[in-house]
Amino acid sequence: MGRIISVVNQKGGVGKTTTAINLGAYLAEEGKFVLIVDLDPQANATSGIGVDFQALEQGVYEAVLGQVRMKDIVQPTAHQTLRIAPATPALAGLNVELVDMDRREYKLHESLLEIRHDYDYILIDCPPTLGLITLNGIVAADEILIPVQAEYYALEGLGQLLETVNLVKARIRPDVDILGAVLTMYDSRTKLSDDVLQELYKYFPRNIFRSVIPRSVRLAEAPSFGRSIAMFDASSKGAKAYERLAREIIETELERMPAV
Known part of the structure; x- marks a missing residue:
């Protein structure tokens, strides 16, 4: 059964989408079957991996609402074993649509049940808020990965995020865990x-x-070409960092295995 990891931080610009795309790419390069679920109405993960969301008739919005099956919206990428469930502009209305629904926190979880056996990893790129969309992303996950920017205000609000995850764990999804934090936009020259x-x-x-993601122009440039850093510049420091992160996460699979 696929391992579902939500990439979450309510602060914008901390590297969530960059992490979802490039971690997904390097997990695929390691031979894993990977699906990225773009849960952000900005659709940056979708365009950043080379899919034109404006040309799509349906996406995650329709799948979460049960209008289509999640498997029917999945799009291929330049990586052979990496797929994306794309966001479209309609996703911006999902918070409103979910408000009056029964089991509204479980809608993404339910839409992924049919396909989670098809992938080794499902990575959910959550929006920079703690609204109903992100709550769906947390409830659908087995584990939460939190990118944290190496900046002064990076830790602001982190306590609120951890409190939200703990509330989900206590009241909705007892088996969701925090996989860990990854430091992004790190500059070793600064104190x-x-x-x-x-x-x-x-x-x-x-x-x-242990893998720390450096501040990198090449990482920032790659999405404008619709490519992961693995395709755009595999020799760059950013590429090597995400390659190491993917291997670290694969290593944690051993920790999740039940003792014999």
Whole structure:
């Protein structure tokens, strides 16, 4: 059964979409079958992996509402074993549509049940809010991956996010866990980046990935070409960092296996 990981942080610009795309790409490069679910109305993961969302007639919005099956909206990418469930402009209305629905927090979870056996990993790129869309992303997940930008205000609101995850765990989905935090846009030349990393240990004493994502022009450029960094510049520092992160996450599969 596929491992579902939601990439979550209510702050914008911290590298959620960059992480979803490039982690997905390198998991695929490691031979895994991967699906990225673009749950952000901005559709940056969709366009960033090379799919023209404006040309699509349906996407995640219709799948979450049960109008189509999730498997019917999935699009191929340049990576042989990487697919994307695309966002379209209609997704912006999902928060409103969900308000009066029964089991509104479970809609994404239910739409993924049919296909989770088809993939080794399903990565959910959540929007920069803690609304109903993101709540669906958390409830649908087995684990939460939190990108944290190496900037002064990066930790602002992190406590609120952890509280939200804990509430979901207590009241809705007891088996959801925090996979960990990954530091993004790291600049080894600045003391600030190291200070943020040290502060992170207060929130995640045992759950910070060794792989640190550097601030990188090549990472920023890749989405404009509709390519992952693995396709755009595999020799760059950003590419090597996401390759290491993918391998770290694959290593954690052993920790999830029941003891014999």
